Amino acid sequence: MKKLLSLAMLLAMTLFSAVYAQTGRIPAKGLAVLSGDGQFKPYSFSRHAVGDNDIQIEILYASICHSDVHHVRQDWTKETFPMVPGHEIAGRVVKVGKSVTKFKVGDYAGVGCLVNSCGHCEYCKAGLEQYCKQAVFTYHSKDQFHDHETTQGGYSNNITLTENFAIKIPANADLKRVAPLLCAxxxxxxxxxxxxxxxxxxxxxxxxxxxxxxxxxxxxxxxxxxxxxxxxxxxxxxxxxxxxxxxxxxxxxxxxxxxxxxxxxxxxxxxxxxxxxxxxxxxxxxxxxxxxxxxxxxxxxxxxxxxxxxxxxxxxxxSQIGGIKETQEMLDYSVANHIYPEVEIIKADGPTVTNAYQNVLDGKVKFRYVIDMKTLK
Amino acid sequence: MKKLLSLAMLLAMTLFSAVYAQTGRIPAKGLAVLSGDGQFKPYSFSRHAVGDNDIQIEILYASICHSDVHHVRQDWTKETFPMVPGHEIAGRVVKVGKSVTKFKVGDYAGVGCLVNSCGHCEYCKAGLEQYCKQAVFTYHSKDQFHDHETTQGGYSNNITLTENFAIKIPANADLKRVAPLLCAxxxxxxxxxxxxxxxxxxxxxxxxxxxxxxxxxxxxxxxxxxxxxxxxxxxxxxxxxxxxxxxxxxxxxxxxxxxxxxxxxxxxxxxxxxxxxxxxxxxxxxxxxxxxxxxxxxxxxxxxxxxxxxxxxxxxxxSQIGGIKETQEMLDYSVANHIYPEVEIIKADGPTVTNAYQNVLDGKVKFRYVIDMKTLK
Structure with missing residues (x-):
């Protein structure tokens, strides 16, 4: 029986991998709220393939924004679960599409609240992508550029997105304190x-x-x-x-x-x-x-x-966040002027993140929790 | 008996005049709402004396602003009655104090929402008297510069105020259409x-x-x-x-x-x-x-x-009205560019004004009622 089960699991994993291989989809794991109960649990999912203009980032740090708490608690609107929050992301580029020019493997890259937009409306042209009617948010958003799949955020081990919406992190940045810059x-x-x-x-x-x-x-x-x-x-x-x-x-x-x-x-x-x-x-x-x-x-x-x-x-x-160009300007300015958030690094496990959310609600955090995504099991 | 009554009235009027003569107070008559019933009635009252920097204006036209309707109906706050509304006033200067330099008898002058302010706060210095914490409004205001008497507005035959708050009306202006410029x-x-x-x-x-x-x-x-x-x-x-x-x-x-x-x-x-x-x-x-x-x-x-x-x-x-300097600029600009309100001239009697208020409330006026104050009996 045990042997049969192992065989079945092996078969399932092989099929899973075969599908990934065929579609180019990337397996990902993270911490998600599976329903509206506010409890973080390990969660496996997948990201869309690395397209010609995309980069894949190994996420090293993701921080907890107060708006993550609002989303998880459905304070603004009914949400879709499972939800992997996180729109303050810092990591390292591990793969680049063939048309990518801004990044190379090994560079540090950040992701904020946005992962895409239409690119041609007056807001996009003005560098105000956050107001684009078709903007795709990093999580809790339908990604019309990828079969309308629901986006999942940065409390995970990787993310894939167009290089246009990734922010270059200078090599001399204090990486563990960079993530909150991407939104806060x-x-x-x-x-x-x-x-x-x-x-x-x-x-x-x-x-x-x-x-x-x-x-x-x-x-x-x-x-x-x-x-x-x-x-x-x-x-x-x-x-x-x-x-x-x-x-x-x-x-x-x-x-x-x-x-x-x-x-x-x-x-x-x-x-x-x-x-x-x-x-x-x-x-x-x-x-x-x-x-x-x-x-x-x-x-x-x-x-x-x-x-x-x-x-x-x-x-x-x-005022809503800022456009991509201004976000890059902010990041460069912040690093150059040593302006960083004060952070508390926490481990990437469900109970720790669940507890951190309660502290955010209670105003007990000074001033940003940063999840060390390398500790994710 | 009749003779006695006449004698008593004569005595009263003589005393009244004697008091005016002594204090310099100016008898005035107008249309007032005597209580919160919204009905306009003839009303006799008095204005403070013409001080050294004051002018006295014979009011020729006063127009009905929607905010007059709000005040009479106590839409914003409890009000004091009798109330003579009117902060869109056009008339002729009939008396000037000895230090007055801007006006001479016979000039046309206008009055808007303000009749005084402290003169030395940052707002007054910036020509934004409407935001002065001690601004005195043309009616429904306590005039701290005149024994805290309640100011009364333009639905009357005259008004007295410091020349600093009177607006010069160019001689070529279409006078019957000028009053609404002072507020609208x-x-x-x-x-x-x-x-x-x-x-x-x-x-x-x-x-x-x-x-x-x-x-x-x-x-x-x-x-x-x-x-x-x-x-x-x-x-x-x-x-x-x-x-x-x-x-x-x-x-x-x-x-x-x-x-x-x-x-x-x-x-x-x-x-x-x-x-x-x-x-x-x-x-x-x-x-x-x-x-x-x-x-x-x-x-x-x-x-x-x-x-x-x-x-x-x-x-x-x-935005609240405008300061005195800007009001003068607006009036000069309006007259020079033939920009005037469209007006309907009405008589200065109680039932007519009471009825006009109802039309304002019902959105039936195109576009401003101007009361011809010379028709006041």
């Missing part, structure tokens, strides 16, 4: 550069987590005077250490005094319910509030339009 | 110039009433391609006649097709409940939605912040 980095770098922060500008960073602590570093580097807002005393020392001029614990209203009409720019990275009107009131004339943090739909903050009128000539806008 | 004009002119509308820019004007029909004229004059949005077919011909390239009746969803991501700038003048998200979706990347219309508080539209993020890099801001 670009998501904060982009609006900060979009509004043109300069020396002396008074900047607020609301929410001092994975995104917020990157925003502080970028704004400080540009010479801004940064005020950090969060709901705890626990992060005060870290904020000041990273260069913030002031830390405001908003749960203590006395700390909010004198802040109305005082800031030129506020970046809100808050992933939970809050009152945007409070931050609107802190803006000077011509000030801007950029929103990158997205709480769960059921707790989505709203801005009543009268608050915009009474606090007139202050602008609010949302 | 500047409220639309200011954001249109703030965002720098240029030839060929694709502009949307949402709400085609008193404000909207001014916005169309300013945007068309700057060479913009203007799309007008309203909820009726009745205004289509007027919009096209004033230069709009397209008119969209939003109650017919087929007319909305193809509009997503198509406009650079949208000015919302809508004074009733609506979905700002619909207009956000129509903005191109880097587009801006300016909000100047304010529905009643109970129906105040809200913008959920996820809509800003999904439609990223589009900005929303509110």
């Amino acid at each position: 980095g670009i998501t904060t770098y982009s609006p900060i550069h979009y509004v043109g922060i300069k020396k002396g500008v008074k900047v607020g960073v609301a929410g001092f987590g994975g995104l917020g602590h990157m925003a502080v570093q970028y704004a400080v580097k540009l010479g801004a005077e940064v005020t950090v807002f969060d709901i705890t005393e626990d992060k005060r020392a870290d904020a000041l250490r990273l260069g913030a001029a002031r830390y405001v614990n908003v749960t203590d209203t006395t700390q909010l005094k004198g802040l109305d009409d005082s800031l030129n720019f506020i970046l809100s990275t808050i992933p939970a319910a809050y009152d945007p009107g409070m931050y609107l009131k802190m803006l000077k004339i011509d000030g801007q509030l950029a929103i990158v943090g997205l709480p769960p739909t059921a707790k989505m903050p709203v801005i009543p339009i009268d608050k915009l009128v009474w606090q007139g000539n202050r602008k609010v806008f949302g | 004009g500047i409220t639309t002119y200011s954001p249109i110039h703030y965002v720098g509308i240029k030839k060929g820019v694709k502009v949307g004007v949402a709400g085609f009433g008193g404000l909207g029909h001014m916005a169309v004229q300013y945007a068309v004059k700057l060479g913009a391609e203007v799309t007008v949005f309203d909820i009726t077919e009745d205004k289509r011909a007027d919009a096209l006649r004033l230069g709009a390239a397209r008119y969209v009746n939003v109650t017919d969803t087929t007319q909305l097709k193809g509009l997503d991501d198509s406009l650079n700038f949208i000015l919302s003048t809508i004074p009733a409940a609506y979905d700002p998200g619909m207009y956000l979706k129509m903005l191109k990347i880097d587009g801006q939605l300016a909000i100047v219309g304010l529905p009643p508080t109970a129906k105040m539209p809200v913008i959920p912040i996820d809509k800003l993020v999904w439609q990223g890099n589009r900005k929303v801001f509110g």
